[in-house]
Amino acid sequence: MLQNLLQERFGLTYHFEDKTLRGFHxxxxxxxxxxxxxxxxxxxxxxxxxxxxxxxxxxxxxxxGHSHGGVMNFNGQARFQADHQRMSDLxxxxxxxxxxxxxxxxxxxxxxxxxxxxxxxxxxxxxxxxGAGSEYRDAAGREGxxxxxxxxxxxxxGLRLVAAEKTATKVLVVAHLEKQATEN
Numbered sequence: 001m002l003q004n005l006l007q008e009r010f011g012l013t014y015h016f017e018d019k020t021l022r023g024f025h026x027x028x029x030x031x032x033x034x035x036x037x038x039x040x041x042x043x044x045x046x047x048x049x050x051x052x053x054x055x056x057x058x059x060x061x062x063x064x065g066h067s068h069g070g071v072m073n074f075n076g077q078a079r080f081q082a083d084h085q086r087m088s089d090l091x092x093x094x095x096x097x098x099x100x101x102x103x104x105x106x107x108x109x110x111x112x113x114x115x116x117x118x119x120x121x122x123x124x125x126x127x128x129x130x131g132a133g134s135e136y137r138d139a140a141g142r143e144g145x146x147x148x149x150x151x152x153x154x155x156x157x158g159l160r161l162v163a164a165e166k167t168a169t170k171v172l173v174v175a176h177l178e179k180q181a182t183e184n
Contacts, residue, residue, distance in 0.1 A: 009181040016170045023101030023167030026091045026153075027160055028108070034158035035112040038084045071097070077146050078120040084111045094161070097149055101169035106159065118152035119145070 006012040071093070072079045080093060087104045090112075095102035146152070153159045 006177075011176060011178040011182075013175040013177075015173055015175060017173050018168060019171045020166045020168055021101055021171075023095070023103070023164050023169070024098070024161040025103050025105040025164045025167070026087065026094060027105045027162050029154050029158045029160040032158055033106070033108060034156065035108070035114065038111045038113050040083075073120045076120050077117065078149075079115075079117050081115045083113045085114050086111055090114060090159075094149065094153070101167040102161070103164065103167050105162075114157065116152055116156055117146050118149040119147060121148075 003012075070080070070082075078097075082089075087106045087108045091102045091104040147155060150161045153161060
């Protein structure tokens, strides 16, 4: 509905282009994945909780029959918990959080039940893309604080983000948009 409104009122025309940008590859960390493979029956997409219209998530437009719970942020702490996730779904979630393209290079083809907790402060992300210790300590040296997203991926899921010079992604290109809306 929003697309139709923008097209009618503002004369919006757009298209998608494939671009190569800097981003990250999601890969398996040195110690191997720490993921729990989904074992129960997959929920039918129609029975799953309502979701947004994001093409990468199953259930939107009749997708692959798995669910996602979305990201919850409280007091600087973020949490994602979902069942029956593919690694491409997780890569898309990470890309959304970091606001850069993230490719799935894990080679893992199953569906997994994922629980991930991290510090929602994006300012912590810049230097934590590769490598992490066995325990996380915040800047004040306290244990138990939520780690940045890249560190959480490694510690909790056995995955890591590797900086990529070239990552393929789709980019929305606005071809035309009127400054003034037409009258109702």
